[in-house]
Amino acid sequence: xxxxxxxxxxxxxxxxxxxxxxxxxxxxxxxxxxxxxxxxxxxxxxxxxxxxxxxxxxxxxxxxxxxxxxxxxxxxxxxxxxxxxxxxxxxxxxxxxxxxxxxxxxxxxxxxxxxxxxxxxxxxxxxxxxxxxxxxxxxxxxxxxxxxxxxxxxxxxxxxxxxxxxxxxxxxxxxxxxxxxxxxxxx
Numbered sequence: 001x002x003x004x005x006x007x008x009x010x011x012x013x014x015x016x017x018x019x020x021x022x023x024x025x026x027x028x029x030x031x032x033x034x035x036x037x038x039x040x041x042x043x044x045x046x047x048x049x050x051x052x053x054x055x056x057x058x059x060x061x062x063x064x065x066x067x068x069x070x071x072x073x074x075x076x077x078x079x080x081x082x083x084x085x086x087x088x089x090x091x092x093x094x095x096x097x098x099x100x101x102x103x104x105x106x107x108x109x110x111x112x113x114x115x116x117x118x119x120x121x122x123x124x125x126x127x128x129x130x131x132x133x134x135x136x137x138x139x140x141x142x143x144x145x146x147x148x149x150x151x152x153x154x155x156x157x158x159x160x161x162x163x164x165x166x167x168x169x170x171x172x173x174x175x176x177x178x179x180x181x182x183x184x185x186x187x
Contacts, residue, residue: 068108068109068112072127079098100173140178140181147170147171150163151164
C-alpha cells in the first residue's frame, strides 16, 4: 500500500464522524506526527525537518490533522459526485457548494495553524476515503456530523473562536445545500 494513501474498509472507518481517541488516530488515517515523539517519521526529503516540528503538541496536532484529512476527503468525494452528476441541477449545486467548502478548508487550516502557533508539515497529511454513499445528501449529512463534532470538541477553547465561527458558517451552508439537494432530487 502506498504510504500516502490509507484506504480503509467501511467497517474500520465507522468513526469518521465520531470522536477519535488519540491512540487510534495514526491507525485510522495513517497520520504522521502524533505520539510521544512529534515528527519521528518526518525527514528533510519530504519537506519537513525536525527543527520545523519541534515544540508541537502531538495530541492537539493529531486531532486537528485528522479533522483536516476528513475535510480533504469530503472535498474529494463531492468533487467526484460533481463530475458524475446525473443532471445539471446537481452539477451546479455541487459546484457551488464545493467552492464554499474549498474556501472553508483553506480558512480553517490557516486558523488552526494560528491557534497552534506553528505550520503544518507536508508529511502531516494523508488521504482517506470516505465510506459514504454516492449521494450528495448522505455526504452532506456526514459532513454535518463531522463539523458538529469539531465544534463540540472545541466549545470551551477560547483560542478556537475563529475556527468555530468559520465552522458555523460552513454548517449554515451545509443545511442550505441539504435543502437544495432535496429539491434537485425531485427534478
